[in-house]
Amino acid sequence: MITTPVKLWRRQKKVAALIGQTGVLWQWTIIRIPPKVFVQEAPYPVAIIKLDNGKKLIGQLVDWQDEDLVKGRKVIAVLRKLFPEDAESIIAYTIKFKPL
Amino acid sequence: MKINVLGVATTEFGELWKRSPRDLAREAMEKALRDADKSAKQIDAIFVGNMLADILGNQANIGSFFGEELGINVPAFHLEGACASGGLALNAGINSILAGQYKTVMVLGVEKMTDCQQDEIVSGLMAAGSDEERLAGATFPGIYALMAKEYLEKYAISEELLAAVSVKNHYHGSFNPNAQFKRLITVEDVMKSAKIADPLKLLDCSPVSDGAAAVVISSEEKNIEIVASEVATDTLALADRSSFTSLDAVVRAAQKAYKKAGITPKEIDVAEIHDCFSIAEVMAVEDLGFAKRGQGARDIAEGKMTLFKGKVITNPSGGLKACGHPVGATGIKQIVEIVEQLRGTAGKRQVANAKVGLTHNVGGSGTVAVIHILKNNL
Numbered sequence: 380m381i382t383t384p385v386k387l388w389r390r391q392k393k394v395a396a397l398i399g400q401t402g403v404l405w406q407w408t409i410i411r412i413p414p415k416v417f418v419q420e421a422p423y424p425v426a427i428i429k430l431d432n433g434k435k436l437i438g439q440l441v442d443w444q445d446e447d448l449v450k451g452r453k454v455i456a457v458l459r460k461l462f463p464e465d466a467e468s469i470i471a472y473t474i475k476f477k478p479l
Numbered sequence: 480m481k482i483n484v485l486g487v488a489t490t491e492f493g494e495l496w497k498r499s500p501r502d503l504a505r506e507a508m509e510k511a512l513r514d515a516d517k518s519a520k521q522i523d524a525i526f527v528g529n530m531l532a533d534i535l536g537n538q539a540n541i542g543s544f545f546g547e548e549l550g551i552n553v554p555a556f557h558l559e560g561a562c563a564s565g566g567l568a569l570n571a572g573i574n575s576i577l578a579g580q581y582k583t584v585m586v587l588g589v590e591k592m593t594d595c596q597q598d599e600i601v602s603g604l605m606a607a608g609s610d611e612e613r614l615a616g617a618t619f620p621g622i623y624a625l626m627a628k629e630y631l632e633k634y635a636i637s638e639e640l641l642a643a644v645s646v647k648n649h650y651h652g653s654f655n656p657n658a659q660f661k662r663l664i665t666v667e668d669v670m671k672s673a674k675i676a677d678p679l680k681l682l683d684c685s686p687v688s689d690g691a692a693a694v695v696i697s698s699e700e701k702n703i704e705i706v707a708s709e710v711a712t713d714t715l716a717l718a719d720r721s722s723f724t725s726l727d728a729v730v731r732a733a734q735k736a737y738k739k740a741g742i743t744p745k746e747i748d749v750a751e752i753h754d755c756f757s758i759a760e761v762m763a764v765e766d767l768g769f770a771k772r773g774q775g776a777r778d779i780a781e782g783k784m785t786l787f788k789g790k791v792i793t794n795p796s797g798g799l800k801a802c803g804h805p806v807g808a809t810g811i812k813q814i815v816e817i818v819e820q821l822r823g824t825a826g827k828r829q830v831a832n833a834k835v836g837l838t839h840n841v842g843g844s845g846t847v848a849v850i851h852i853l854k855n856n857l
Contacts, residue, residue: 390610406723408624409677410616414602417616425617427625427718435718437615461614473614 387471397456397474402430404452404476407440416462428454428476439475447478455479482573482708483701484694484853485583486515487815492690492803493659500532500591503691505548508587511693512549522695523581525555528568528588529807534603535595545587561607562755563842564588565810566710566849569694573708576698583697588811592687600687604806607843609716620684620756622717622844624676627758629723631678634773638678642669643780644757645682645800651786652797654828659688659803669757683757688803692811694818703818707736707852717844726845729766736837736850737768744768747791747852748833749820751813753841754798763839764793767850792830795820810840810849821855 407426410417417423424440440447441459454476461471488510490503512519525546533539542555558568565588572586592600605613612622630636646666652658664682672681696705711732714720720727737743744767752767754760761775769791770778778784784793796802796816799809817836819825833855840849 406625406629408621408628408679409674410618410621411673411677412597412601412618412620412675413616414605414613414618415598416602418598420616423616425615425621425625437609437611437617437716437718439615 384469387469394458394472394474398458400430400456401479402428402454404450404454405429405435406450407448424448426476440478441475442477453479480577480698482576482696482705483699484703484705484818485517485697485699485701486511486513486695487693487818488514489657489692489812489815490690491657492688492805494593495689496593498689500536500589501545501548503591503689504545504587504589507589507691507693508549508585511585511695515695517583517695519549519551521583522549522551522553522585524553524575524584525549526568526572526584526586527555527557528565528586528810529557529590530559530561530564530607531590531592531603531806534606535599536591545589549585560847561842562753562806563810563840563847563849564807565692566838566840566851567810567847569811569814569851570708570710570849572696573705576696583695583699585693585695586811587691587693588808589691590805590807591689592805593689607846611716611718618676619844620679621676623756623758624679625717626723626762627678627756630758630761633724636776639666639670640776640780641683641757641761642666643776644754644760645669647779647785648754648794648798648800651795651828652801654786654826655797655802658797658801659686660797660801679756679758685755685799685804688805690803690805690808690812692808692815694811694814702855702857703821704854704856705851706854707739707850709735709739709850710847711735712847713845715843715846725762725766726841726848728845728848729763729839729841732848732850733767736852740852742835742852746835747837748835749792749795749817749830750837750839751796751816752793752798752839753809754794754800755804755841759841760793760798767837767839769793786828786830795825795828795830810838813838813840814851817853821853
């Protein structure tokens with residue numbers, strides 16, 4: 380998992396370019412047995428999103444309802460906290476996808 | 480030059496809390512040496528397949544670490560390719576002999592997983608994925624669940640049909656004294672088991688396991704020959720691939736291996752398949768040419784790959800599902816099983832007249848594939 384401030388800083392440029400991009404829900408699953416840092420959030424949907432530019436990305440869905448879990452559902456990339464705060468007081472952000 | 484298998488051995492697989500990684504490695508290597516009728520002094524080099532010793536055990540430098548257990552100081556190498564680490568170690572060992580550098584080498588696959596808690600293991604295994612997959616909170620069951628969902632939708636396959644893979648592999652495991660699970664299960668058991676990542680349930684997934692396996696290979700003549708050892712790779716991230724219902728690295732490695740061995744899939748009598756999840760075996764039997772596209776699950780459910788009635792028997796050991804999946808050991812355990820099948824010493828799970836065998840070892844979500852083909856030349 381991302382831990383160092385330098386690694387986070389390098390990554391932010393890539394993250395910023397994705398904010399606001401739209402696409403569709405292409406495939407998804409519900410993660411019920413999560414990795415360590417996501418234990419508090421499970422179960423949660425992880426999806427493959429096909430962006431309008433044709434590129435596929437993996438990401439978590441946020442602000443979703445059961446009826447949003449259909450192929451072709453329109454989504455937008457939003458900036459969200461990855462985890463609240465680690466031992467070094469780093470708050471990491473990442474892209475998640477919100478149904479439109 | 481021919482590459483021959485002189486000796487093979489595995490430890491039992493399972494939750495082996497009394498055993499250390501060193502202890503497991505020593506047992507596998509000593510037994511393999513006895514089987515080869517060799518002494519440790521006749522080993523020119525050691526190749527170790529392991530994924531998690533540094534991540535979960537804080538122990539790197541493990542080529543020499545496990546070499547110590549043989550009591551010899553010879554060149555020792557660590558190969559890592561996630562769950563295909565064992566297969567990669569064997570490939571490297573074979574190539575070192577073909578290069579003329581060594582005559583006889585020990586290849587060890589070893590993993591100790593059950594000392595850690597579940598969420599630590601899930602996180603540790605995700606080291607084999609991409610950064611984006613880790614940030615999304617994906618897991619390997621989750622990534623294979625995405626493939627399973629795509630496959631079930633594409634070919635109109637039910638979850639019950641998919642469950643037949645685990646039922647078959649538990650049946651096979653019931654004949655294997657070293658298997659982690661020897662009990663029979665039903666399709667209903669699979670369907671009722673807890674959901675891990677929809678549509679995959681607990682009994683669609685291989686377990687967390689400890690174990691070691693070792694093989695002694697050499698240019699010295701012996702009846703079991705490794706006629707092909709091929710590797711192919713693909714992207715780390717599933718999202719970057721064009722197909723979710725086939726692993727291209729497997730297709731490419733298998734094509735190279737069949738060509739090298741000069742055989743077709745029809746000539747394979749027995750195969751050890753990397754069934755980390757039920758869907759993985761279904762895709763594998765199609766990618767390897769044992770079943771038509773979209774037919775893999777149906778063929779398995781109809782018994783076409785089951786002991787005592789199938790034509791090509793897949794996972795007579797019980798596979799990763801029932802025999803267990805100590806990740807770095809798996810690729811070598813598959814070789815041990817095929818060698819025992821070709822020698823005719825596989826006991827109750829013996830495949831009749833097995834002459835040609837194949838192993839299919841996969842790392843990550845199809846990021847690396849290692850295919851070996853073995854023949855009995857007697």
